[in-house]
Amino acid sequence: MTEEQEVFHQHIQRAGLKRTAQRDLILEVFLRTEEHLSSEDLYRLVQREDPAIGQTTVYRTLKLLTDAGLAREVRFGDGRTRYEHNYKHPHHDHMICTECGKTIEFFSADLEKLQDKIAARHKFEITNHTLRMFGYCADCRSKDARRDRESSAAEPRVRFASAPGTS
Amino acid sequence: MTEEQEVFHQHIQRAGLKRTAQRDLILEVFLRTEEHLSSEDLYRLVQREDPAIGQTTVYRTLKLLTDAGLAREVRFGDGRTRYEHNYKHPHHDHMICTECGKTIEFFSADLEKLQDKIAARHKFEITNHTLRMFGYCADCRSKDARRDRESSAAEPRVRFASAPGTS
DNA sequence: TTGATTGCAAAGCATTTGCATGCTA
DNA sequence: TAGCATGCAAATGCTTTGCAATCAA
Numbered sequence: 001m002t003e004e005q006e007v008f009h010q011h012i013q014r015a016g017l018k019r020t021a022q023r024d025l026i027l028e029v030f031l032r033t034e035e036h037l038s039s040e041d042l043y044r045l046v047q048r049e050d051p052a053i054g055q056t057t058v059y060r061t062l063k064l065l066t067d068a069g070l071a072r073e074v075r076f077g078d079g080r081t082r083y084e085h086n087y088k089h090p091h092h093d094h095m096i097c098t099e100c101g102k103t104i105e106f107f108s109a110d111l112e113k114l115q116d117k118i119a120a121r122h123k124f125e126i127t128n129h130t131l132r133m134f135g136y137c138a139d140c141r142s143k144d145a146r147r148d149r150e151s152s153a154a155e156p157r158v159r160f161a162s163a164p165g166t167s
Numbered sequence: 168m169t170e171e172q173e174v175f176h177q178h179i180q181r182a183g184l185k186r187t188a189q190r191d192l193i194l195e196v197f198l199r200t201e202e203h204l205s206s207e208d209l210y211r212l213v214q215r216e217d218p219a220i221g222q223t224t225v226y227r228t229l230k231l232l233t234d235a236g237l238a239r240e241v242r243f244g245d246g247r248t249r250y251e252h253n254y255k256h257p258h259h260d261h262m263i264c265t266e267c268g269k270t271i272e273f274f275s276a277d278l279e280k281l282q283d284k285i286a287a288r289h290k291f292e293i294t295n296h297t298l299r300m301f302g303y304c305a306d307c308r309s310k311d312a313r314r315d316r317e318s319s320a321a322e323p324r325v326r327f328a329s330a331p332g333t334s
Numbered sequence: 335t336t337g338a339t340t341g342c343a344a345a346g347c348a349t350t351t352g353c354a355t356g357c358t359a
Numbered sequence: 360t361a362g363c364a365t366g367c368a369a370a371t372g373c374t375t376t377g378c379a380a381t382c383a384a
Contacts, residue, residue, distance in 0.1 A: 018357080018358045018359070019358075019359090020357075020358070038348095039348085039349080040348085055349095056349090056350085056351090059348095059349065059350075060350095079347075079348070080347090080348065080349095081348085081349085
């Protein structure tokens with residue numbers, strides 16, 4: 001039994017809930033992936049191992065995992081909620097490539113400190129925050145540069161006028 | 168005619184669209200408010216002046232205003248898209264009070280610089296970003312403190328374990 | 335005149351809820 | 360056994376789309 005599974009079962013007991021095969025499977029599959037999964041994504045993966053499982057159960061279990069501190073909601077602006085690991089996976093922010101969809105996680109102590117300073121100026125007490133930077137990752141930038149060169153276009157290829165999903 | 172209205176009409180002409188009474192009214196009402204309005208909010212306000220106007224038209228016009236550079240979408244995690252002024256209203260970020268819903272706009276050049284530095288480290292090209300800090304505004308903090316004192320509770324009042332809508 | 339615009343109703347999505355059945359503790 | 364959990368279908372809330380009628384250019 002992994003640490004995460006122990007945390008989960010403790011949470012279930014403390015809350016007077018029940019351990020079920022579905023919940024165990026959903027947690028297991030969730031732990032196996034390192035992506036930012038939507039409920040739908042996870043549902044598909046879980047279905048491969050138990051086709052009888054319902055979409056609703058995945059939704060409900062993801063909420064449960066969040067309550068247990070094992071998952072954390074993240075939204076990148078495409079309208080669907082995604083989940084990332086939260087257990088022993090400290091706070092960080094995201095860069096989201098609007099071309100290929102890749103996300104880069106990063107943490108900067110300086111950034112956190114600066115935010116605290118700004119909040120203090122406004123007598124604001126931060127409980128949490130989200131910083132999302134939208135743009136182009138290194139791969140897409142070099143691909144774009146290559147494409148521009150090869151097409152020898154007079155003017156560079158037009159990119160999204162405004163990044164979609166700046167939610 | 169305000170500058171914003173000129174921008175709007177220019178955008179409409181350039182795009183081969185048409186000027187209508189509904190669009191003019193929606194823009195006018197939008198400009199009169201300084202809030203972060205949802206489509207629904209704006210619809211209600213507009214209806215007071217022209218009850219015949221449809222919800223759909225407001226949705227569509229808000230998109231149009233965004234394309235014209237007059238409005239900007241913001242999302243605070245309550246599931247609905249809000250719009251703020253974008254014309255000569257430079258980039259800024261938000262602090263959102265999870266108790267009273269108030270938002271504080273702020274801008275920090277240091278913060279922007281630091282973000283650029285971090286992005287550069289990852290060879291990431293930022294097109295735009297959103298930083299949202301959730302927590303308690305000055306008013307709510309002092310109200311809470313007063314309440315705690317008056318109720319003379321042994322332990323301070325429990326607040327949201329995790330801020331809702333960290334979308 | 336012609337194609338864009340409007341408003342209604344219907345459709346779309348992601349997510350939630352009601353409920354009868356099934357299963358843990 | 361009691362009450363939580365499950366899965367289906369239906370409902371929800373926000374937003375978009377189809378379409379016939381209307382209107383600006």
